[in-house]
Amino acid sequence: MAPTSEILTTERILEATEEVLRRHGPAKATVVDVARALGVSHGTVYRHFRTKAALREAVTKRWLDRTTDALSGIAAEDRAPETRLRDWLAALFAAKRRKSGDDPELFATYKVLTGENVTAVGQHITELVDQLTVIIQAGVDTGVFTAPDPRARARAVFHATGRFHDPAYAQEWERPDIETEFDEVLDLVLRGLRASA
Template sequence: MPEPLTPTRILEATEDVLRRFGPAKATVVDVARALGVSHGSVYRHFGSKAALREAVTQRWLDQSHTTLSAVADAEGPAGPRLREWLAALFAAKRRKAGDDPELFATYMVLVGENSGVVERHIETMIEQLARIVGSGVRDGEFRAADPAATARALWDATNRFHDPAYAAEWSRPGIDEAFEVVCDLVLRGLRA
C-alpha cells in the first residue's frame, strides 16, 4: 500500500526536486512525478507553485527555531545563553551552506521570492534574542533600557555570522576567531 500523500512528504520531495533541477527548472509536475501522483494531488495540498515554494522556504527557516528557542528559554545566566544562541545560529547556517551547497543556493533564490517568510523568521529570531536580553536585565546581569531594541541591535551586529549573503566567508580561516571577538564585544557592552 502506498504511503499517504501528506504535506511533509510533498515538501521533502520538493526539496529533492529543487536540489536536482534548481529553482528555475523545478515544476510541480516534477514534484508529483517524484511522488508517483498527479500534479492535481500536489495542488490539493498547496494551491499554487508559489505556495509550495513558500512552504519549502518556511520549513527550511523553521528548522533552527526549535533548537534556538530551547537555548533562549533555558535556565541560567543570560550571558552564556546569549553566546550559545549566537553560536548555535552560526553553526546551523554554516551547516546549511556547507553540507548541501546546491540546496543552499536554491534556498537563496526562494528566500528572495518570499520576503514575508524571511521577515517572520527574522522577527522570531529577534524575539528569542529579546527573551535572553530581558532575562539578563531582570536578573541584573545585563543593562538595556529596551530589550527588544537591544535584540534588534544584536541581530544587526552579528549579521556577518547568520546572513546568507556572507556564506562565502563562513569557511574562511579566522572566521571563528572573528565570531568570538564580536561575541565578547556585545557581551561586554551588555554587562550591568
C-alpha cells in the same frame, strides 16, 4: 517513485519538493517534477498547495523553521543569560554554516527562495529576535545586562552579528579566521550589554 498507497501529507510533499529543488535547482524545478517524485498527479499536489509559489514558500518556511526550532531550546534554558546568548549566537552561526557547507546545491536554492519569500523571512527574523529578547530580558531581570528596551537591544544584536548568519556572507564562513572574528564580535556585544558595576 513513491508508492501511491501511502497517505500524501504536506510533510511528504515538502520533502519531495526539497529533493526536486536540490536535483533540478529553483529555475527548473516544477510542480510536475514534485508530483512525479511522489507518484501522483500534479493536480494532487495542487490540492495541498494552490500555487507553485505557495509550495516554494512552504519549503522556505520549513527550512527556516528548522533553525528557529533548534534555537528555541537555548533561548528557554534556565542558565546564565551571558552563556545563553553566547550559545544561541554560536548555534545560529553553526546552523547557517552547516546549511551552506553540507549541501551547497540546496543552500544555493535556499538563497533564491528566501529572496522570493520575504514574508517568510520576515517572520523568521521576528521569531529569532523574539528569542534574543527573552535572553536579554532575563539578563536585565538578573541585573547582568542593561537594556532600557530589551527588544530594541535584541534587534541590534541580531543585526550586529549579521555577518555570521546572513546567507549573503556565506562565502566568508569558511575562512580560517572567521571563528576568531566571531568571538571578537561576540565579546564586543556582551561588553555592550553588561550592566555597569
